[in-house]
Amino acid sequence: MSALEDRLHDALLAEGASRVLSPDLFARVVEGIDDDRARRRHGRRVVAAWVGGLAALLTALLTLTPRDERGLHMPWWILEVGTNLALLGIALWLGPFIKRFGRAYAADVFHDNPLTGKSYIVLTDIVYYLIFAAYILFSLHVAPQEDWHNAISGKVSAEQVTFELGRLGGILLIIGILHGLNIVLMPLLGRVFSLNRRL
Amino acid sequence: MEVVGILTSRAEEADHTVASGESDALVAALFTAEASRLVSLARFFVEDRTAAEDLVQEAFIRLSRSTHRIRDPERAAAYLRSIVINLARDHNRRGLVSLRHRPPAVVDEPSAEETAAARESRTEVVDALRELPRRQRDCLALRYYLELPVEEIAATLGLSPNSVKTHLQRGLRSLALKLEVKQ
Numbered sequence: 001m002s003a004l005e006d007r008l009h010d011a012l013l014a015e016g017a018s019r020v021l022s023p024d025l026f027a028r029v030v031e032g033i034d035d036d037r038a039r040r041r042h043g044r045r046v047v048a049a050w051v052g053g054l055a056a057l058l059t060a061l062l063t064l065t066p067r068d069e070r071g072l073h074m075p076w077w078i079l080e081v082g083t084n085l086a087l088l089g090i091a092l093w094l095g096p097f098i099k100r101f102g103r104a105y106a107a108d109v110f111h112d113n114p115l116t117g118k119s120y121i122v123l124t125d126i127v128y129y130l131i132f133a134a135y136i137l138f139s140l141h142v143a144p145q146e147d148w149h150n151a152i153s154g155k156v157s158a159e160q161v162t163f164e165l166g167r168l169g170g171i172l173l174i175i176g177i178l179h180g181l182n183i184v185l186m187p188l189l190g191r192v193f194s195l196n197r198r199l
Numbered sequence: 200m201e202v203v204g205i206l207t208s209r210a211e212e213a214d215h216t217v218a219s220g221e222s223d224a225l226v227a228a229l230f231t232a233e234a235s236r237l238v239s240l241a242r243f244f245v246e247d248r249t250a251a252e253d254l255v256q257e258a259f260i261r262l263s264r265s266t267h268r269i270r271d272p273e274r275a276a277a278y279l280r281s282i283v284i285n286l287a288r289d290h291n292r293r294g295l296v297s298l299r300h301r302p303p304a305v306v307d308e309p310s311a312e313e314t315a316a317a318r319e320s321r322t323e324v325v326d327a328l329r330e331l332p333r334r335q336r337d338c339l340a341l342r343y344y345l346e347l348p349v350e351e352i353a354a355t356l357g358l359s360p361n362s363v364k365t366h367l368q369r370g371l372r373s374l375a376l377k378l379e380v381k382q
Contacts, residue, residue: 022248
């Protein structure tokens with residue numbers, strides 16, 4: 001080995017030997033592994049519950065829907081109710097799901113005034129849910145529409161499917177726009193609040 | 200039917216318990232043998248002891264997830280080393296973002312008997328090592344701290360032995376230049 005290699009080797013060994021492990025590191029590792037296993041078990045259960053639930057729903061739909069030699073004849077109101085449940089599910093689940101990823105962002109923005117940050121988040125949640133509720137109520141139907149062409153048959157038509165898909169796309173678009181606006185506006189508001197506080 | 204279900208779930212649970220028991224034993228044995236050297240190794244790549252210990256903790260968690268895939272327990276230490284090196288790379292890529300949300304770092308305590316001059320010389324070498332390009336730094340740390348042969352470094356980093364030799368040569372050359380400049 002050259003002098004440089006010797007120096008490097010000695011320096012790294014001495015540096016390594018000079019360090020003492022934290023006494024609680026093993027306990028932290030064990031705790032981390034236990035938490036990780038619990039989290040993964042929980043994740044597997046959630047996935048299994050979703051798969052089971054969706055399979056049960058699909059089975060129920062296929063079993064209960066009247067059929068003949070031409071295929072399935074689903075009454076229009078089943079699709080309407082299903083779409084409304086899906087809209088409610090998206091509104092109630094997707095909002096909190098997205099919020100989980102925004103906590104660090106909000107904590108950074110409202111670093112100087114965390115209480116204002118908490119109120120801001122609660123108020124935006126209320127605004128979101130009011131908008132979602134209004135959207136669902138405005139687009140809900142209690143009778144077949146003329147342009148669905150199924151007023152007489154009372155069965156699901158291609159036009160109704162298109163309309164319901166549009167409703168689902170609509171709520172996703174609203175959620176996307178609201179969260180996008182929030183991402184852009186939140187730092188500006190946080191800055192304004194910080195300046196006010198300093199003044 | 201219910202009895203069968205219970206028996207099956209108990210059997211699965213027993214299998215799971217045996218598997219996790221073996222995994223725990225492997226993790227405990229590796230911790231005793233490797234943890235100290237791994238924290239020191241990580242410390243050559245990251246800015247403080249807290250970060251180095253966090254990386255090692257995460258490496259053991261990841262190892263425990265994949266112990267069932269490790270066919271040769273002799274290779275587990277090498278696998279653990281490669282996880283630490285990859286985590287250190289990701290940690291340095293994330294950079295300052297993670298630092299803002301971390302508790303204050305624990306400072307390394309210098310030993311009482313070590314002279315100030317020796318400590319300064321050592322720190323100079325380690326600082327110069329940290330400034331090297333990532334691959335050169337990884338190869339030098341594995342070669343001159345863990346004293347691994349070229350083939351094992353290549354396996355740990357997923358490189359060919361020839362690339363490892365090149366990185367070692369370039370790393371030593373850059374290190375010599377940096378140390379000359381500082382002197």
